[in-house]
Amino acid sequence: MTTRPRFRAARPGLDATGPGFRETRRALCALPIASLAACALPPGRGAGRGIEAFEPLLAAPHRRPANAARDRYRHPAETLAFFGVTRDSTVVEILPGSAGYYMEILAPWLRDRGRYIAASRDETSPARYLADHRRLLERLAAEPHLYDQVLVTKFNADRHEIAPPASADFILTFRNLHNWVERGEAEGALRAFHRALKPGGILGVVDHRGRNDLGQQAQMASGYLREDFAIALIERAGFRLAGRSEVNANPRDTKDHPEGVWTLPPALRMKERDRDRYLAIGESDRFTLKFEKA
Numbered sequence: 078m079t080t081r082p083r084f085r086a087a088r089p090g091l092d093a094t095g096p097g098f099r100e101t102r103r104a105l106c107a108l109p110i111a112s113l114a115a116c117a118l119p120p121g122r123g124a125g126r127g128i129e130a131f132e133p134l135l136a137a138p139h140r141r142p143a144n145a146a147r148d149r150y151r152h153p154a155e156t157l158a159f160f161g162v163t164r165d166s167t168v169v170e171i172l173p174g175s176a177g178y179y180m181e182i183l184a185p186w187l188r189d190r191g192r193y194i195a196a197s198r199d200e201t202s203p204a205r206y207l208a209d210h211r212r213l214l215e216r217l218a219a220e221p222h223l224y225d226q227v228l229v230t231k232f233n234a235d236r237h238e239i240a241p242p243a244s245a246d247f248i249l250t251f252r253n254l255h256n257w258v259e260r261g262e263a264e265g266a267l268r269a270f271h272r273a274l275k276p277g278g279i280l281g282v283v284d285h286r287g288r289n290d291l292g293q294q295a296q297m298a299s300g301y302l303r304e305d306f307a308i309a310l311i312e313r314a315g316f317r318l319a320g321r322s323e324v325n326a327n328p329r330d331t332k333d334h335p336e337g338v339w340t341l342p343p344a345l346r347m348k349e350r351d352r353d354r355y356l357a358i359g360e361s362d363r364f365t366l367k368f369e370k371a
Contacts, residue, residue, distance in 0.1 A: 127158055128154045128158045130164075131182065134154075134185070134186055144177075151360070153178075153179065153182055159324060159365060160279060161367075163191070164190045166187065166247055167191060168249060169194040170183065170194070170249050170250070170251075171239070171248065171250040173195045175209040177216060179251065184223060194229075195230070197210050197230070198231070199232065201233060228240075234268075236265075237269070238269075239273050243276065246279065247281060248279075250282055255297075255300055258297070258310070263310060264310075264314065267310070267316075268314065271316070280370070282367075283366075284307065285300055286332075286361070299337030300338035300339060301338055317369045317371045319369040323365070325363035326363065328362065329357075334355075340355055342356060342360050
């Protein structure tokens with residue numbers, strides 16, 4: 078079992094130690110989520126890396142309807158199984174946002190045996206991002222039966238420790254890398270990830286897959302990122318490509334939309350004119366890459 082790092086949250090109270098294991102289990106079993114994440118699983122089940130470990134969590138009653146509606150595009154059970162997350166893992170998610178899509182799946186599941194760390198915005202972020210950060214903290218405080226063990230740390234390229242050095246089993250980032258590349262922050266972010274991961278730890282990356290017939294610079298403003306560009310960038314930072322999955326692929330995405338990737342759901346920037354057209358395409362074509370810390 079992974080040893081939990083002694084690392085304080087950015088906000089007091091969010092990393093409370095809580096009751097002992099037996100008391101926590103009894104408390105959880107009184108809650109709807111417990112039947113999915115703790116009580117209903119026979120001994121020895123649910124700790125593996127298979128899709129079946131995650132599928133029950135998708136129906137948990139605490140999940141927000143807007144998040145659950147995106148499961149058909151984001152394939153969370155298949156994605157997490159591909160990365161290999163287990164219930165005793167220490168997982169750092171980079172910028173979970175106020176929606177907390179993966180947080181609401183992972184944090185309750187890891188609550189007893191593992192650790193979920195939310196690497197969120199720091200105080201230098203633009204106002205709209207700080208508002209998202211405040212909403213995230215409010216959600217954690219409002220649902221302690223799910224999130225009282227969540228650690229909140231600061232993330233901004235390599236300016237902060239997102240977790241103690243060599244303590245994380247997994248670092249996961251979803252649809253963020255293209256932003257860091259555009260802002261010249263990708264190398265710094267990857268340094269922070271490399272520091273936080275254990276030797277052999279896994280970096281999981283999902284992002285909008287760009288066109289191979291265009292250079293990266295030509296499609297930067299559209300929000301798309303060439304897969305080969307991303308792999309080369311991450312491998313230069315001291316990671317080894319350990320696997321690729323097409324679970325989040327979408328061949329209907331032509332990647333030539335007037336408002337870039339934001340033309341498609343969930344942003345739907347052209348919904349006043351062509352909503353049905355872009356809903357029919359669905360969310361973007363995405364690469365799903367697994368890297369190991371070298």
